[in-house]
Amino acid sequence: MYWSELAWIVPILPLIAFVLIGFLGNKLFKKIENGGYLAIGMAAISCFLSLMIAYEILTGSYPGGVYKTSFEWLVVDGFTFNMGIYIDTLTAVMLIVVSFVATLVVIYSIGYMHEEGERKRRYYAVISLFIGVMLGLVLASNYLQMFIFWELVGLCSYLLIGFWNTKPSAASAAKKAFLVTRIGDIMFMLGLFILFVGFGGNLDFDYIFNNVDAFVGGNELLTLGTFFIFGGAIGKSAQFPLHDWLPDAMEGPTTVSALIHAATMVKAGVYLVARSYPIMVETPETMLIVAIIGGFTALFAASMALNNPNIKRVLAYSTISQLGYMFLALGAGGYLYAHTAEFNVGFTAGMFHLMNHAFFKALLFLSAGAVIHAVHTEDMRLMGGLSNKLKITSFVMLIGCISIAGIPPFSGFWSKDLVLEAAFEAGEANGIFYLLYAMGLITAFMTAFYMFRLWFMTFKGEPRDHHAYEHAHEAPKVMWVPLAILAALAFGSGFALFMGFETTVLPPLPHFEPHGAEGVIGILEAFFTNWMTYASIIAAVLGIFLAYVMYYKKTVSADIILNTSAGKKMYDLLLARYGFTAGYDIIGLKVVYGFSRLVDWFDRKVIDGIVNLFATIAVKGSNVMRRGQTGLVQTYAAMIVLGVSLIVILLFYFGGLI
């Protein structure tokens, strides 16, 4: 009996919670937070099972190392579609991240959502649904099944962004998220069609990964297929140019931002690319695109976080930027592997950063939630000095900030360093990776700067809004305990590297033998004899120092930049998100609406015109014809005589009767 054989229960439990809370929440659970405790219970059991399964797979105690099972779901036209479960080390990491963060976030929600009344039923129901389908996505054994859950997490995201659906901004943000990610989903679907055709109708991971060479249609078609699959990841993981929905998604409750838009759902895109690694590495062009998009997005999104006054938006841009890091690592690793088929750190770096980021970003979001809970505003210009009031929150958030900034030995340092190393390493194969490395390094500097700007503006200095400051209070225990657990992980999850993360979480690729440094001393030595490590530490420290002098000491003011016209323009450009929002509006209003009006005109004037023309002809013509019906019997008789005479004459002339 292995724990992995119970994997099917993992996504089922939260789904049961969804059904119970969704339909009976306000009746059965009115006294107990409208089902909140049920959601916690189910999530916790799932989490326990997930941890046991992950432990079993990661330690290799399951024979063969990969648990797979499936049953026939549909047979259409000779094609068989399966449903099943596929657990390898990658799945195991995702299981830990998703179930653990989800459980903590639901616990935290008890405090954060306490004042929402009857709407809590909807909240807990949907969040249970989300946990269930997200675990289903992670456990899926084929692309079709994954796609189904992929769409379902998108639905949950939509429902939760629009949780306060009476607020127009939340409603429109939900619609935007749904529509923008849909573009990615369509590309994902196209990619699936290509794979479906190429692999003879079999979309099982197990089959595809072991028979990559069986692809029919040549490498060009496969490149197109992997590119479209990455297109799905762009949409879900909010990469350039489909990134713009994520900052708007902050209209939802902060817990939702933490769980869905930072720790789990947006990672689905990274997971998809990592999952498809065996076919992705066959197409180095796609891997190059993945890396370029990732590296560019990292810098691009980080720059927008530099001056944003909204605490959650800064974190949202930071999430996009960090997701870009993960894609950069995956792309660089895959590209290098395609050229020299041996171990490189790219894949591991991406997944390692995914795990660490899930913990420290969930921590940062939940801490921001505690701040918002205390002062009832998201505008950092109205905060300040809160560390006197929110001692625990400010402390755990500081841990999160240090971690994401990349100061050793916090977790963010290890994974960010590996990401940059992977990017630099791939420079051997293609010079563009040196540029991407430089962008990554600048991003590291920016990350440190904007995170500490956030922290100093929120917690240090003089309170800028005294009313809010007076009423601020520390979060209740149910909120700060999850924060403390996450803080411990944000500090310590990087040590997984010393427990053999690098040699355990490997893509299912041939000749991919880990030869990374062994043992704690070996890894430490590899890290601290590398100049890149010092480069990224210096970048981080510089960023923190700049934030310190600008927002704590205030010896250097941002006005220096603002007073120059170019600086002011840049500032406005960043706040306007490089015009992307306006661009969407232009596309939506001018292009699409204009085109729609043209089509409307064509429909009204030409199509309807033709139809109306026939109708008019019929009406006018009938009006003339009906006058033939006089009601006089002799007219009719005359017609009959005329007709019969005509027939007779015709018969005589043409019928040959003469």
Added chain:
Amino acid sequence: MIALEYFLGLSAILFIIGAIGVLTKKNAIVVLMCVELMLNAANINFVAFSAFSTPVNMNGEVFALISIAIAAAEVAVGLAIIMNMYKTRDTISLDDINLLRW
């Protein structure tokens, strides 16, 4: 023996007179009489063709008798309609009877 063509000529003349009467006369009774003329033109044809057919048979004559009986019935119905029309509308002029129209 009179040749067949004379019979046919007579019947044609009768038929045309009847048809013109039906088309032009205003009085419903006269129209009815003209219809009788047309029917009788047809009867002459029946009898004539029958008399000239070989081998000799009586089919044409019998059919003419049936036709006369039908014509009598038709006149009875037609006259009844005209009677009722006169009772309700005080006229039997066909120009004034045009209710069934657009």
